[in-house]
Amino acid sequence: MTHGWLRCGAWLLSLLATAVQAEVYTGTLGTMPVVVDLDLSNPEQVNGRYFYEKYHRDLALSGTLANDQLTLDESLDDNSDTPRPQLHLKAREGGWQGQWQKADGKPLKVDLKPAQVPDTAPGADPFWVQLHDNAPYDYLRLLQLPLVNGKRDAFMGYPLQWRGEPDAKIQLFEVESGYPEPQLSRVNQALRSRLWSEVVSYHECMLGSTRFGEGEYDQTVTPTFLSPAVVSVSVYTSYYCGGAHPDFGDAPINFDVDHGKPLxxxxxxxxxxxxxxxxxxxxxxxxxxxxxxxxxxxxxxxxxxxxxxxxxxxxxxxxxxxxxxxxxxxxxxxxxxxxxxxxxxxxxxxxxxxxxxxxxxxxxxxxxxxxxxxxxxxxxxxxxxxxxxxxx
Structure with missing residues (x-):
């Protein structure tokens, strides 16, 4: 059984586990800017993913590396006879050049260089610093996904401003007032961190579901208790990330306001x-x-x-x-x-x-x-x- 709390809590460990071997590139496929993430630690089983900067959704990559030549299939194997697009790339000046081609289409030029990852802004939340250092691929994607303000309401006397990331349809609130500084800053920092980690989890889920079709990641966020001592929020997710069955579960936020730590x-x-x-x-x-x-x-x-x-x-x-x-x-x-x-x-x-x-x-x-x-x-x-x- 896989609960929501298992799914969302594990995202950073998976990033840390692959960060040492993963190599991140930016460049173009045809005329479209792309970001590419490749694990080259095993030449016989190269794995990776990439997204078009216009769309932000991952496409899986798998293949082999031999004599500085990368041969990669796009998308996960769905056990069908339908041929998948392929990339044929050759090492060039620290990056890769070659072509992408569908079975029934003309080839498109591919040009990739090692990614230049911009530094985090001064005073950035710890989440962004950690993401920058350990998961530059996700960092580059999230930089392109600004949050959008939603409704304003109140709960237990605390005014709330809801914010969301439209691509993933993930939203959470920030508390506008009611806590003294620096408690208010810590509370909202923790809430923003959770929102962004859910956006990362959404994209991981969609990548895993591509073998079986479109995935599902529907989330309901409900504040359950706000007080001078604690912030508590239900984060209930119904999701399908590939495999035999969909799943669901609650992964609540329980935050100690005074100490600034999860409880x-x-x-x-x-x-x-x-x-x-x-x-x-x-x-x-x-x-x-x-x-x-x-x-x-x-x-x-x-x-x-x-x-x-x-x-x-x-x-x-x-x-x-x-x-x-x-x-x-x-x-x-x-x-x-x-x-x-x-x-x-x-x-x-x-x-x-x-x-x-x-x-x-x-x-x-x-x-x-x-x-x-x-x-x-x-x-x-x-x-x-x-x-x-x-x-x-």
Whole structure:
């Protein structure tokens, strides 16, 4: 099973894993400006992608490198007999020259030079600095995709300005006021970072779907709790990136305003022995020096301590919903395993948890009742001191 939080959290790791070997070029295909990304580490299995600057959508490349000659097929193999366009390129002065040709068309000249990646602007968000250093191909694309302001509204007394990237149809909000500086700057920096990372994920998804046709990446963003202490947002994505099945899931934003950091669940709620540990459970997250446990210890705590405890709380709070079903095909919320790694976000009444089921039972997810009140959370504070409501 692949959840939304798995999909969107892993994008940077995948970029970092290929950044060392990938080479980025700019140039022209025919008369059209293009940006090309090639992994030449294995001459027998060259992989890459490119986009026309006019359209920004990736086209996959795969082929071989021999005697300074690149032979590349365009698009992913769809196991059909339809011939794919090919590029035949020869190394020239650090770049590549040659031609692109469809089976039934005339050849077009290709001229590629190593990309000159402009520096980030002074004071740029850390997201842009990281992207510039580790993923210049995506950096060059995003530079061409300005955000567009959308509607203005308010939530829990905070005025919001929605902003979106039209190509990917990804949008998120920034908070206009209500927090003192530098908290307001940190909040909006985190929200912008998430918006742009979703745009990167959208393009990765579309590239992966090209073997089977058009992909899907539909997203609904809903603020769920804004307070002087935390910002919490549901980011629910329905997506199809190739493969046998589409998927969906929530990947919430939970942000500590005072410390300017994403919150892990153990930062907020701790039911174990001794002091709470910190482990960033977002997929692909780089563990900081504060992470004093490894994944095995983290998962053991979730499996043996947290999930059974949460089931007991919900059995007291929601006895009807938590009844063990008579039919094994019905949703069994009494099984602690479905609460080992739940999605979670803040609400006005408490923390809303989302269970995780195997693919055949995915209709059991999306519960609206599974909220743990702040009155319970206050009895089991996590490792970060947060001013949260005491009621609920």
């Amino acid at each position: 892990s669940l153990e930062d907020v709620l701790w039911v174990g022995e001794g002091p709470a540990f910190h482990y960033d459970d977002r997929e692909g997250a780089q563990q900081s020096e504060e992470a004093d446990v490894d994944f095995d210890k983290f998962s053991t705590y979730r499996d043996k301590v947290f999930a059974p405890w949460l089931v007991r709380q919900f059995q007291q709070l929601y006895p009807n919903e938590m009844k063990k079903p008579a039919d094994e095909n019905d949703c069994d919320y009494s099984d602690p395993e479905v609460w080992n790694f739940p999605t979670w976000h803040f609400t006005a009444k408490g923390i809303a948890f989302g269970p995780s089921f195997a693919r055949v039972a995915r209709m059991c997810e999306g519960t609206e009742w599974s909220v743990l009140p702040y009155s319970v959370i206050a009895q089991h504070p996590g490792g970060v001191k947060l001013a949260l409501p005491q009621g609920g």
